[in-house]
């Protein structure tokens with residue numbers, strides 16, 4: 001068994017004729033939080049789409065638990081243990097909180113005890129448990145993001161890809177959401193996250209990947225990246241804030 005749960009090798013691809021991933025290569029350690037940082041347009045979200053089979057690659061290999069997963073359907077990837085929480089709000093506003101979470105189990109087919117999985121997910125999110133009967137539209141932005149994470153847990157994923165969870169959240173909600181990711185990590189889930197809120201994200205991460213122009217510029221322990229003066233200047237100080245959307 002290799003130390004990493006996922007590795008991507010030499011990914012090349014993009015949109016139409018435009019190449020965004022220029023040989024992207026990195027690996028993601030098991031049971032750790034790995035955060036991808038880098039300027040807007042670097043290809044961070046694109047690499048997540050590629051991992052989750054939403055972008056057709058021209059070249060490259062994606063290995064999840066020692067198995068090549070290029071070309072698998074989303075359903076197959078979910079069943080293999082990869083979950084994807086995209087950027088933005090992706091809930092069913094009219095449905096109850098509990099019903100939203102339940103939908104996370106749809107891809108599982110028969111054989112899982114959905115009710116007990118919902119309970120286990122709600123254990124991690126006390127605010128969602130309190131509001132489980134309410135319409136999801138009544139949740140705050142941060143609670144809605146937590147709902148998406150809770151829903152993604154229904155298939156008992158081993159790897160969660162999460163794209164900019166902190167966008168639009170209050171600082172307190174960001175800390176709460178990061179805390180939940182740390183809890184998941186402590187339970188053995190591997191987390192690969194993209195964050196513009198780079199400094200706070202790296203503070204709770206184990207590893208960091210700096211992506212630029214579709215290539216890995218640096219991959220190291222998060223605290224080393226956090227204290228690397230070059231990275232500090234480029235991505236963690238004012239420059240990062242100015243380029244944030």
Ligand SMILES: Nc1ncnc2c1ncn2[C@@H]1O[C@H](COP(=O)(O)OP(=O)(O)O)[C@@H](O)[C@H]1O
Pocket residue numbers: 015020038039040041042043044045046047
């Ligand atoms: N669906 C799309 N069609 C065409 N171009 C896209 C699409 N999505 C993203 N891009 C372009 O690809 C580049 C990388 O985007 P993205 O991966 O979203 O960057 P990041 O997440 O690092 O900010 C950007 O130049 C963006 O405009």
Ligand SMILES: [Mg+2]
Pocket residue numbers: 044045046087194
């Ligand atoms: Mg993005």
